[in-house]
Amino acid sequence: MQGRALGGLGPVPQALRCRAPLSLRCPAQRPHLGPSARQAKNESVKFPRAEQATSTVPAEQEQQHEVQPAESNGNAPSGVKSTENISHGHKSDLEVDSVLAKELGENGFRSTRRTKIVATIGPATCSEEMLEILATSGMNVARLNMCHGTHDWHTAVIERIRKLNKLKGFSVAIMLDTEGSEVHTSELEHPLKAEVGEEFVLTIRDPKTVEGSAIGVSYDAFVDDVQVGDLVVVDGGMVSLEVKQKMGPDVKVVVVDPGIVLSRANLTFRRNGGLVRARNSMLPVLSSKDWLDIDFAIRQKVDFIAVSFVKSADVIKNLKSYLNSRADKVIEVIAKVESHDSVPNIEEIVEASDAVMVARGDLGAQIPLEDVPSVQKEVVVRCRQAGKPVIVASHLLQSMIEYPTPTRAEVADIADVVRQRADALMLSGESAAGAYPEKAVGVLRAVATRIEEWCRQEKHGQIVLPQLTDRLDGRVSEELCASAAQMANNLNARAIFVYTRRGYMANFLSRCRPDCPIFAFTDKQDVRQRLNLRWGVMPFRLDFGADPEENVDRTFALLKRRDLVQKGDLVVVVSDIRPPNEDVVRSVQIRHVP
Numbered sequence: 001m002q003g004r005a006l007g008g009l010g011p012v013p014q015a016l017r018c019r020a021p022l023s024l025r026c027p028a029q030r031p032h033l034g035p036s037a038r039q040a041k042n043e044s045v046k047f048p049r050a051e052q053a054t055s056t057v058p059a060e061q062e063q064q065h066e067v068q069p070a071e072s073n074g075n076a077p078s079g080v081k082s083t084e085n086i087s088h089g090h091k092s093d094l095e096v097d098s099v100l101a102k103e104l105g106e107n108g109f110r111s112t113r114r115t116k117i118v119a120t121i122g123p124a125t126c127s128e129e130m131l132e133i134l135a136t137s138g139m140n141v142a143r144l145n146m147c148h149g150t151h152d153w154h155t156a157v158i159e160r161i162r163k164l165n166k167l168k169g170f171s172v173a174i175m176l177d178t179e180g181s182e183v184h185t186s187e188l189e190h191p192l193k194a195e196v197g198e199e200f201v202l203t204i205r206d207p208k209t210v211e212g213s214a215i216g217v218s219y220d221a222f223v224d225d226v227q228v229g230d231l232v233v234v235d236g237g238m239v240s241l242e243v244k245q246k247m248g249p250d251v252k253v254v255v256v257d258p259g260i261v262l263s264r265a266n267l268t269f270r271r272n273g274g275l276v277r278a279r280n281s282m283l284p285v286l287s288s289k290d291w292l293d294i295d296f297a298i299r300q301k302v303d304f305i306a307v308s309f310v311k312s313a314d315v316i317k318n319l320k321s322y323l324n325s326r327a328d329k330v331i332e333v334i335a336k337v338e339s340h341d342s343v344p345n346i347e348e349i350v351e352a353s354d355a356v357m358v359a360r361g362d363l364g365a366q367i368p369l370e371d372v373p374s375v376q377k378e379v380v381v382r383c384r385q386a387g388k389p390v391i392v393a394s395h396l397l398q399s400m401i402e403y404p405t406p407t408r409a410e411v412a413d414i415a416d417v418v419r420q421r422a423d424a425l426m427l428s429g430e431s432a433a434g435a436y437p438e439k440a441v442g443v444l445r446a447v448a449t450r451i452e453e454w455c456r457q458e459k460h461g462q463i464v465l466p467q468l469t470d471r472l473d474g475r476v477s478e479e480l481c482a483s484a485a486q487m488a489n490n491l492n493a494r495a496i497f498v499y500t501r502r503g504y505m506a507n508f509l510s511r512c513r514p515d516c517p518i519f520a521f522t523d524k525q526d527v528r529q530r531l532n533l534r535w536g537v538m539p540f541r542l543d544f545g546a547d548p549e550e551n552v553d554r555t556f557a558l559l560k561r562r563d564l565v566q567k568g569d570l571v572v573v574v575s576d577i578r579p580p581n582e583d584v585v586r587s588v589q590i591r592h593v594p
């Protein structure tokens, strides 16, 4: 790299991606973002005795509906023991996330946060200490971006998260995000300051062998794709360069919008105001490097793989069938909507995926910025209708990469996502490389909790949920969950309890976005981690006994001992656990905690 290095910024001056006019910031007033001290009112309705609606479905149907071949092979650890939970002296079979237990204790049931938090782990947060701080602040899912770091680096982070889960009682899930075949700059030793009028050479050769200020480009055909007069847009607009001259493997450019070029910065090409979609748009969604990373994800038994730059459903189907044949546990596939080509195919992408992420960073570089909010809204609504978790990502708290307090516009943006009732909010640079990762998670938590409360009061964010399937067993589950959620709302229940082995019923309940939290009891730690991405679901691990009634009574006793429920609390109980050698019995009951 022969470009002019920026002095004094250190190797990862991520903060410089933020283009907020630094001198205009007013750091003085911080909005009230502390946890709501308000305790939820215990307004449980008196309901004389357990009333029960049951439905019996033959076991084969149940299997057909919920079968997940990959899961049956194991990696269903009996669950890691959380010292927090067994330290009460009763080495119990119930495991509660210690963060959730704390949030429940502080805020009460009703005011517990429903919107989940995904945090990208990077240099600022990869230590054991910082990971614990993030988990304690409310991180539900840790994201590892394969654009950066080696497999050894990611392995070390995964081990630290597993250790935390095991020793401290968290259930932080792990998401691996593929690099994708994006065009990006080479690794730079130092960030480059690009001033207006300055000339650089973009090259597909080793930049060290090129005279002048040269930056490597990852994609060989880029020299064919661009024409003189095109704009090369760095990281969605952090810097813009105009193509002056093509010289074999090199392209001479001049800076038209100044800024900082970071290592492995994303590049897009524009001509006459539009995106250049030449050979670069033919790049495969999953490169050979991505497949190696996917094999790594399988070995590491991560919970989610997020696929970057998805264009259509094909790549998702292909990856899912690969995972089904290779992985010995369920790994859910998250489609990232960030490519120009994904926009017309959103319906089929949602249908094929287990979950979706609106990756606004790259999306905003590929489609006009003013179109991003409507695409976000469309993806969120479609996912909610389809019962698939949806994550809204990027720039939620971009200014907090540098500053300890968010802009008011950022708070309004988070509020908008929460009002749309997306499942999760995601931090990127703010947690990976920012100066205030813990504070950023705290802002997400505080804004989400407050806006959710407002949504419940004002009945915001309600949408019509279409029928998901024509199959009887699926319909039964859907109807049961919809009725349970409705009953819980009408009766002002304190919580919905759901007993679920594979998480399907918890997912159906989450889709209904009920007013009260959904306590999901599952006997598998990996199901518990996957449920941690779902809106409103508080996942617990519980060893199931043969008798469903006994399971409920035991849960009440165990939760009462932890002060998580109180005598008299009204709870709607949903169950679809199949006793050994019997048909599955699905039921909804209205219960008072004895």
Ligand SMILES: Nc1ncnc2c1ncn2[C@@H]1O[C@H](COP(=O)(O)OP(=O)(O)OP(=O)(O)O)[C@@H](O)[C@H]1O
Pocket (backbone or CB within 6 Å): 012, 014, 120, 121, 122, 123, 145, 147, 148, 149, 177, 308, 361, 362, 394, 427, 428, 429, 430, 432, 433
């Ligand atoms: N593992 C890591 N090692 C070093 N830096 C990292 C790592 N992960 C993230 N970062 C830093 O955080 C910044 C922003 O985070 P992130 O990786 O989420 O980028 P992004 O552009 O939002 O994602 P994507 O590359 O998927 O579009 C990166 O540009 C990088 O500087």
Ligand SMILES: CC(=O)C(=O)O
Pocket (backbone or CB within 6 Å): 308, 336, 338, 358, 359, 360, 361, 362, 363, 393, 394, 428
């Ligand atoms: C998260 C991500 O990939 C993006 O916003 O581009």
Ligand SMILES: [K+]
Pocket (backbone or CB within 6 Å): 145, 146, 147, 177, 178, 179, 180, 308
């Ligand atoms: K990525």
Ligand SMILES: [Mg+2]
Pocket (backbone or CB within 6 Å): 308, 338, 359, 361, 362
């Ligand atoms: Mg991206």
